[in-house]
Amino acid sequence: MSFYSFLTTIAAFALAIGLLVTIHELGHYWAARWCDVKILRFSIGFGRPLWLKKAGVDQTEWVIGVLPLGGYVKMADERDGSADSADTTRAFNNKTVWQRIFIVLAGPAANFMLAAFLYWALFVSGMPGTKPYLAAPAANSPAAAGGFAEFDLVTKVGDKSVRTWSEARLALLEAAVKRADVTIEVEESTGHRQQKRLNLDSIGKDDLDKDFLAKVGVSAYRMKVLPVLDEIVPGSAASRAGLRPGDHVLAVQGKLTDRWETLVTQISTRPGQLTELVVMRAGVQMNLTVTPESITENAKTFGRIGVKPRVDRSIVEKLGTVVRYGPVDAIPRALMKVWDMSIFSLKMMGRMLTGDVSWKNLSGPITIADYAGQSAQLGWIPYVTFLALISISLGVLNLLPIPVLDGGQLMYYIAEILKGSPVSEKVMEIGQQVGLTLLLGLTAFAFYNDIHRLVTG
Numbered sequence: 001m002s003f004y005s006f007l008t009t010i011a012a013f014a015l016a017i018g019l020l021v022t023i024h025e026l027g028h029y030w031a032a033r034w035c036d037v038k039i040l041r042f043s044i045g046f047g048r049p050l051w052l053k054k055a056g057v058d059q060t061e062w063v064i065g066v067l068p069l070g071g072y073v074k075m076a077d078e079r080d081g082s083a084d085s086a087d088t089t090r091a092f093n094n095k096t097v098w099q100r101i102f103i104v105l106a107g108p109a110a111n112f113m114l115a116a117f118l119y120w121a122l123f124v125s126g127m128p129g130t131k132p133y134l135a136a137p138a139a140n141s142p143a144a145a146g147g148f149a150e151f152d153l154v155t156k157v158g159d160k161s162v163r164t165w166s167e168a169r170l171a172l173l174e175a176a177v178k179r180a181d182v183t184i185e186v187e188e189s190t191g192h193r194q195q196k197r198l199n200l201d202s203i204g205k206d207d208l209d210k211d212f213l214a215k216v217g218v219s220a221y222r223m224k225v226l227p228v229l230d231e232i233v234p235g236s237a238a239s240r241a242g243l244r245p246g247d248h249v250l251a252v253q254g255k256l257t258d259r260w261e262t263l264v265t266q267i268s269t270r271p272g273q274l275t276e277l278v279v280m281r282a283g284v285q286m287n288l289t290v291t292p293e294s295i296t297e298n299a300k301t302f303g304r305i306g307v308k309p310r311v312d313r314s315i316v317e318k319l320g321t322v323v324r325y326g327p328v329d330a331i332p333r334a335l336m337k338v339w340d341m342s343i344f345s346l347k348m349m350g351r352m353l354t355g356d357v358s359w360k361n362l363s364g365p366i367t368i369a370d371y372a373g374q375s376a377q378l379g380w381i382p383y384v385t386f387l388a389l390i391s392i393s394l395g396v397l398n399l400l401p402i403p404v405l406d407g408g409q410l411m412y413y414i415a416e417i418l419k420g421s422p423v424s425e426k427v428m429e430i431g432q433q434v435g436l437t438l439l440l441g442l443t444a445f446a447f448y449n450d451i452h453r454l455v456t457g
Contacts, residue, residue, distance in 0.1 A: 078094065097416050132163075134186070139217075152188055172213060223316070229308070238290060243279070268303050277289070
């Protein structure tokens with residue numbers, strides 16, 4: 001990873017965590033204010049304060065802690081002695097159970113609202129994507145058996161209409177989790193629409209965090225780009241080697257080069273090594289040598305010579321699309337997107353518990369930071385999409401019935417409604433210990449998965 005990429009990753013991760021945690025805690029804060037609960041501290045981060053300021057009638061402490069992974073809102077409560085006698089009516093524990101439920105739910109709700117707003121902004125501004133055209137299915141694969149063909153355009157997966165490859169892939173992932181056949185509506189190259197069946201039985205639980213569609217012979221159509229140079233980066237290895245725009249690379253180190261992806265692969269495997277090229281220039285075949293620059297990114301070293309391909313723009317325009325809605329139409333679509341992603345997250349968690357989905361899919365802060373950096377480098381649209389997804393995940397995670405999370409507190413209040421009295425402090429204390437142990441275990445496992453991904457690539 002270059003120093004610039006490292007800084008981008010750190011900055012993108014810090015912004016994401018800071019924004020999402022702040023929005024979550026502001027949900028609790030404003031709900032508590034609405035219910036007239038005295039707030040003692042609003043903290044982003046844990047541990048020793050790096051910054052502290054008192055403000056407001058209640059002299060609430062606004063804090064940034066040294067450990068940035070989380071935050072909290074400290075409210076006056078008689079159970080821990082933080083409520084003075086003058087604040088009895090404003091203590092959290094003296095509010096009605098429905099007010100306490102409202103305050104607890106407000107944090108996750110704020111994350112869902114943020115995600116809905118981000119999706120609304122994306123839909124209004126327009127989300128560029130690739131139309132879901134299919135490549136030729138792998139021989140003897142379930143896709144081949146299902147009658148799928150090159151340049152089939154996927155229009156519907158099950159009962160879900162799709163407009164981009166990312167939408168189609170997500171719908172297929174949902175179907176793959178169920179291990180069931182799925183009906184896919186495609187528009188064939190002739191313009192005729194037809195429904196085809198895809199068998200997903202061969203996708204195992206350990207395949208879902210990889211290219212799971214390859215197991216059934218499905219992949220996105222990739223335009224065949226010939227290894228013809230369109231642009232030479234000034235001062236690059238290609239420029240020093242005498243390569244020119246219009247050169248058609250025929251072979252690298254004696255191996256034939258039939259498309260641009262092949263050229264990229266051949267060059268990337270030879271960082272810093274003298275490499276022989278066979279080039280066709282203006283009808284004349286010639287031999288050149290180039291030494292690819294050695295580039296290291298994300299702990300991987302590869303070669304690069306600094307060239308760009310000549311691409312048929314008409315085909316690019318045919319494959320590309322922009323999903324855009326008006327400001328009013330985007331509202332229900334954004335809300336539905338948040339609902340769909342939330343339900344899918346819950347289903348994935350449930351299937352992890354039942355063993356239908358591998359726990360290898362669980363990610364920790366290292367992987368999240370890596371995704372933050374990658375999406376930020378791709379542009380603001382991928383980064384905002386990443387923020388929306390993480391905001392939904394944070395909202396769903398906090399609703400899990402684990403005592404140290406909002407969902408655990410909600411569980412206590414539901415029990416209070418059913419039994420007619422608050423849960424005993426002894427039960428809550430045991431629950432806190434069990435919940436903390438469970439959460440630490442999940443965190444440790446997520447860190448293990450992160451490190452395993454870094455080591456294995």
